[in-house]
Amino acid sequence: MKQSTVFLAGSLVALTVVSSTSFAQGSVDFGKNEYMxxxxxxxxxxxxxxxxxxxYLTKAPTDLTIMAKRNAGVFPTQYAWEVIDGRTSAAIGSHGAREMPVWGYVYRAEDSQPADLHARTRIGSLLDYLARIQVK
Structure with missing residues (x-):
């Protein structure tokens, strides 16, 4: 009994040290990592x-830092989500062609969790990052 108490206390101390070291290194920007x-x-x-x-592209990629500026100062979250996800209600061109890959399909293919939770998390993190880098 005494050994298990000592082991538990030692484990808690080690966990606290590891956790505080992890926090001291700074937080991870998942959205930026996903973007990169x-x-x-x-x-x-x-x-x-x-x-x-x-x-190598037939159409130049969009400047993603001015999305809000082109939308009356409001970041177009729903539109951006639909473009990235691929399941869109927005018009994407006169012939329906897409130049940009549909990342939602890729993310869902990699998803091992139900209800494409992983894909939604990745897209949400990416949109958060894009909203933060908008020019004023």
């Missing part, structure tokens, strides 16, 4: 449409 992994190759690290793949 999925979007930056086309839209650029600055999100201004100047990514390395730009020269």
């Amino acid at each position: 992994a999925s979007c930056a190759s086309c839209h650029g690290a600055s999100a201004k449409g100047d990514g390395a793949m730009r020269t």
Whole structure:
């Protein structure tokens, strides 16, 4: 009994040290990480449409930092969600063609949780990041 109490106390101390060290290193920006992994190759690290793949695309990538500016100062969350997710109610062009990959399908294919929770979390984090980088 005494050994289990000592083990439990030692475990709690170790957990506290590890947790405080993790917090001291700063928080992780999941949205920025998602952006850099999925979007930056086309839209650029600055999100201004100047990514390395730009020269290989038939249509230049959108400057994602001015989405709110083009929408009367309001970030178009629903529209952006639908474009990324791929299940859209918004018109995406006169012929219905899409230049941008549909990331929602990719995210859902990687999803091991029910009701595409993982995909929704990734898209939500990405939209949060995009909303934070809007020019004023």
